[in-house]
Amino acid sequence: MKPAPFRYADPGTLEEAIAVLSSEGAGAKVLAGGQSLLPLLSMRLAAPTTLVDINRVPGLDTVEATGDGVTVGALVRHNALLHDAAAARVQPLLARATANVAHPAIRNRGTTVGSIAHADPSGEMTSVLALTDGHVTVATPSGVSTVEWRDFFVGPLETSVHGPAVVTSAFFPALPDRSGTAFAEVARRKGDYAVCGAGVVVTLDADRRVAAVRASYVSVGLTPEVHDLTDAVVGQPADSADWAAAGALARTLVDPDTDIHASADYRRLLVGVLTERTLVAAAAEALGGTE
């Protein structure tokens, strides 16, 4: 349970970080919070030749909330995002989901962007990036580019970003008008990886009827996905919509796996339960916002 030997650099600028990632080659790995990476190293599931620690790089620790959405820098700890009131006003899913990320001691160090770059399908923030239709910003030797979430997640623990690159921020678009959100998980112990989690966004029309329903799940499938559940409830009054039907539809759309923690069937059952439960809360919030 000790990491295999590696080389270590802690650059003081982003340019330096990219330069050292380039010169160290394909075995180099970026270290941010390390709350997922260090267990992988200790269990010898990963053995990078070099760790490039970006914790000294200035300018990456800010949360910027505007009318368009929230930009979260690569060194923002989950706990900072959880308590960022401006970010929560623009996109309430951020605080709701980060409250479910691991335990407080891990949230104090782990970063939101790092967990997205880690691309674990059991991660909360990967599915929130998908559900909000967000993107990440990536710095490479050839410049800075943005990658939409659909193009970013390739498989479990795998993204489309290869070679010397630092994911410098993630952007979560603002919640649309007349909308409500909710996020819930079932876990063996609060703070552990979810057996199943669900995040939802309900959007109403001007007559307080359901216009759109989107959901994304945690620990279901190999990469984050967004499921459109609108058809099950479209046009129904938000205070009496058939949310169980939306849950039933969700169950038919997901393709969970069986593992040591739960069977695929149990996960599919939880998808239905959590979908209905979160939609009731999200609809109530959307209704509250229209009064």
Added chain:
Amino acid sequence: MNVDTERTITLTVNGIPREATVPVRRLLSDALRHDLGLTGTHVGCEHGVCGACTVLVDGEPMRSCLLLAVQLDGASVTTVEGLARDDHRGGQVLHPVQEAFRECHALQCGFCTPGFLTTIAAGLEKRDNSAELTEEEVDDMVGGNLCRCTGYANIKKAVHTANAAMRDGS
């Protein structure tokens, strides 16, 4: 840009500046125990699940098994050995959380205790203790630490007892 396999670091541990030369792969938990001789920090699962190795880094609880010692260069670390306070008569008095653990029988074998003590001490010191301490708050504070002996009833009782002592003492 230096790319190293070994580094000499200086950090403040329990108020005392310390220096150590460590392989860069050395976990903070191992550096505290092996390089600095502070064996109060216990190492359980070594992948962030059990919480036994929790220490305070610049006042915030963190898993010392999920930090590299080299990352702590210049930082301030409090371990369980640093919780007791000077009694101004040449000795030390236990931290209110330690006192409450003793009073409430919140430990049995003691393996998990250092992680609980650091986590709870930070949690209680940070909160506004004029506000009522809710069960949910207590659950959140101790939920990331595993105890396999006593169950959590006495630990939670100790959190309340310590909170009351800290409120009345401040």
